Amino acid sequence: MGLVGNVCVVGLGLIGGSVLRAAAGAGHSVWGTTASAADASAAAADGFDVGTDAAAALRRAAERDALVVLAVPLPSVGDVLRLVTEHAPGCRLTDVVSVKEPVAEAVRRFAPSARYVGGHPMAGTSASGWAAGSAGLFADAAWVVAAEDGGDPSVLREVTALALDCGAHVVPATAAEHxxxxxxxxxxxxxxxxxxxxxxxxxxxxxxxxxxxxxxxxxxxxxxxxxxxxxxxxxxxxxxxxxxxxxxxxxxxxxxxxxxxxxLGKTLEAGHAGRLALTEQRAAARTPLRIDLTAPDAMAALRALGSRGGRITALDGAVALAETT
Amino acid sequence: MGLVGNVCVVGLGLIGGSVLRAAAGAGHSVWGTTASAADASAAAADGFDVGTDAAAALRRAAERDALVVLAVPLPSVGDVLRLVTEHAPGCRLTDVVSVKEPVAEAVRRFAPSARYVGGHPMAGTSASGWAAGSAGLFADAAWVVAAEDGGDPSVLREVTALALDCGAHVVPATAAEHxxxxxxxxxxxxxxxxxxxxxxxxxxxxxxxxxxxxxxxxxxxxxxxxxxxxxxxxxxxxxxxxxxxxxxxxxxxxxxxxxxxxxLGKTLEAGHAGRLALTEQRAAARTPLRIDLTAPDAMAALRALGSRGGRITALDGAVALAETT
The missing domain is CATH 1.10.3660.10 (6-phosphogluconate dehydrogenase C-terminal like domain)
Incomplete structure (x- = not known):
């Protein structure tokens, strides 16, 4: 990304299916795999390159140096990571699971050689499955990208690019902070x-x-x-x-x-102040900021941005164009 | 009310001001009083017969046998009730205060000779004062009317008529149930x-x-x-x-x-069931029911209606036309 890239999505439910559609819409070369034959048929009928053979999809990811997006429910993450280690051990890897520390722990355990940077788009509906997804699901949503010390800045940049290409803005944070x-x-x-x-x-x-x-x-x-x-x-x-x-x-x-x-004065005053903080943060003027993702302190700068309520809205080569409140 | 009646509204904030407008719009002869000179001026400028002399408004209510609607905040209820006892002691009286037992207790204490039937329209906005009100505030809202043993059925009927004229439906309940x-x-x-x-x-x-x-x-x-x-x-x-x-x-x-x-299974299942009960009750088919307000067991029949989630939607003489789920 930056250049148009290869993206392999594992799991084609609401979120994975929407990532596949949005990434395709942004010009990436995408393919997917799902354990659900029904979701696979529906996605294929919609013209996407998908199947039910996760091993084959991951081998192709290894061959083409694709970014692998893990989009399965948390209980299935370990099984998929074992397949990653078997078929695409050194791949660039991210995920869209709603909790980050358990996924990071599973990656350390089951796919330690993957170049992993976690993610979580804050979007969803009450429906589920391929049919519920859409390319526009992430429009204007926050997409958390894990900014951990020791993380690979080039993978972080690619995950950020994918999130931006899906219409989201990126909020950097550690897994624990998320x-x-x-x-x-x-x-x-x-x-x-x-x-x-x-x-x-x-x-x-x-x-x-x-x-x-x-x-x-x-x-x-x-x-x-x-x-x-x-x-x-x-x-x-x-x-x-x-x-x-x-x-x-x-x-x-x-x-x-x-x-x-x-x-109930103290309770209601504190609640009112909290609600006001939400509306004021949303309405606040934002200051532009550039963060060089190749700088030695890039991860710390990204975390500082996120902890202040800031976001990345675009990329300029290896520089993140951000805004803070 | 059945016939068009006289209505005196004490307090012309959001709720009282909206009752005044809606009752006037339904053809009642209405006047009001408020401790707020600003609200009085604004209401007068809008063409309503209002002032700041509560005693005079209540004397007029006594002369014309008006239904008096208490629409002041709870802390002011006692003071207004003392004026009721002084200037319109036997009047038909209702209120629109958001809590019912404390008002009923205050009536027993400060205006024991008033023929009181409590009420509470479940409507409001986050704004307040005369300017925030409107004749349409109560459209499709529930308006609780107190159905206590020993209550005066003819006053209950008039309060019900006022609520219906304001566009609400009436839910009967005791003050404690409310x-x-x-x-x-x-x-x-x-x-x-x-x-x-x-x-x-x-x-x-x-x-x-x-x-x-x-x-x-x-x-x-x-x-x-x-x-x-x-x-x-x-x-x-x-x-x-x-x-x-x-x-x-x-x-x-x-x-x-x-x-x-x-x-979290039990917690989330119970919550889901509760939410489902709300949506199902709102969507349920309703059965028509007639309740003769002059019957000896009228108050019990009204309470049974309210406790089943039912409502009064119209009056036919002394008969309440209701519907149950």
């Missing part, structure tokens, strides 16, 4: 939505008849498929436990204050 | 949104940069004005404590299960 952040802003929301929906429904038909906007908004994601939400949340167990503990602490403090003094 | 229900589906959502927004913002700019739909939806109402949310939630302290305790119990169980077995 997992802690998504626990707070993606996985905890699902847990709290489930708690709210259950407590509301416990009020019976009368309560549900009176439900308006606040309950509807607060429970929307409780309508998502349970098995998908479980896989996402349970795969990030350690970071999610920290976020749930923070929520328990704040909710317990609200309970105590309401019971003892009758006030 | 307060327990709104704690679950209106006040708890605000508390959980505040907790989520604070825990998310604690993740710093990186977390907020990765926030997508689930966090945006789950924190939306944390953007509401804190003083309004405080007044609403803190006024329903006892019922809200029960709802918060239920949420703490469910969130604690989720924490325990995630830590010990790694599973």
């Amino acid at each position: 997992d802690a952040a998504v626990a707070r802003i993606s996985h905890l929301p699902h847990v709290l939505a489930a708690v709210l929906a259950a407590v509301g429904a416990d009020g019976g038909p009368l309560a549900l008849a009176l439900a308006a906007g606040s309950f509807g908004d607060g429970t929307r994601v409780a309508g998502s498929r349970v098995e998908l939400v479980r896989a996402m949340c349970e795969g990030n167990r350690s970071a999610l436990l920290d976020a749930v503990d923070d929520a328990l602490g704040r909710l317990g403090a609200a309970r105590g204050s309401l019971a003892s003094t009758g006030s | 307060d327990a229900a709104v704690a679950r589906i209106s006040h708890l959502p605000h508390v959980l949104a505040a907790v989520l927004a604070a825990v998310g913002a604690d993740g710093g700019p990186l977390a907020l940069a990765l926030a997508a739909g689930s966090f945006g939806d789950g924190t939306r109402v944390a953007g509401s004005r804190v003083e309004l949310v405080r007044a609403m939630c803190e006024g329903n302290r006892s019922a809200l404590l029960d709802a918060v305790d239920d949420a703490l119990g469910r969130l604690g169980a989720a924490r325990g299960s995630l830590a010990s077995t790694g599973s």
Whole structure:
């Protein structure tokens, strides 16, 4: 990329299927493989070069020096990585799995010679499978790219290029930073939505008849498929436990204050400030910044960008064109 | 109301101002009073018969046998009720305050001779004051009307007629049932949104940069004005404590299960079922039902309707035309 490259996508569900379409649309030479014969047929019928033989797809990746994109659910990652080691051991490798530390650990264990840089596009719908995907799924989405000390800057550059080609902007962060952040802003929301929906429904038909906007908004994601939400949340167990503990602490403090003094002031003020921080960060003016990906401190500079809420929006050769708030 | 009636609205903020407009639009003879000179001027400029002399407005209500609608914040209810006792002691009285037991208690204490039937339209916006109101605010909203044993059926009928004339449908319930229900589906959502927004913002700019739909939806109402949310939630302290305790119990169980077995299955299944109950109740076919408001068991029949998720959609003389799910 930079030049048009070769991309091999393993797993053609919602996310993998969308990466395949978007990368093809951006001019890359793409092929894919999936364990689902139905998804393979559907993708082939849509004119894509796909099959169900992962080993063959990976051998081709090795031959053509392709970027391999791992797009299977977390429980299948180990099996695919064993195939990577067997058929494309030194390949450039990224992934689009929703949790980063467990994937990085699996790569260290099962595919230690792969040149791996993790990724995670923050996009999705409540549907799944090839049919649910689209080339536009990543438009304006954040795509996290792992900026770890010792990471290969040239692979990071290629993963960044792929994400940008898919219409996303790139947010650099370590795997640990990513997992802690998504626990707070993606996985905890699902847990709290489930708690709210259950407590509301416990009020019976009368309560549900009176439900308006606040309950509807607060429970929307409780309508998502349970098995998908479980896989996402349970795969990030350690970071999610920290976020749930923070929520328990704040909710317990609200309970105590309401019971003892009758006030919810501190709870509601903190929540209002948090929501304001979100809207202000989204509306903030952004300052352009250039980060040379070949510089010795590139990874640290990228992490600093991400931790300030910044993003990469384009590439100029080996230089990342970024913006900070 | 059946016949076009006289309506006196005390308090001309978002809700009171909208009731005044909607009742006028439905052909009632309406006048209002507010402690806010600014709201009074604005309402007068819009062509309404309003002032700042509550005593005069209430004397006129007594003379013309008007339905008095109490539309002031909970902390001001006692003061207005003292004026009711002084100037219109036997009047037909309702209210639109967001919590029902504390208002009923205040009526028993400060205006025991008023013929009171409580009400609460489940509508609102994040804005406030006369300017924020509109005649259409209650379109398709639920309007709770208190169906207490010993309540005056003729006043209940008039309050119901006013709510229907404002474009709402009527959900009958006791004050206690109302307060327990709104704690679950209106006040708890605000508390959980505040907790989520604070825990998310604690993740710093990186977390907020990765926030997508689930966090945006789950924190939306944390953007509401804190003083309004405080007044609403803190006024329903006892019922809200029960709802918060239920949420703490469910969130604690989720924490325990995630830590010990790694599973969020029970939490997410219960949440999914709750959300499904909401969407199914909204989509359910409804059966028509007639309730004679002059029958001896009318209040019990109305409460049974509300507890099943039913509603009154029209009046035919002294008969409520209802529908159940």
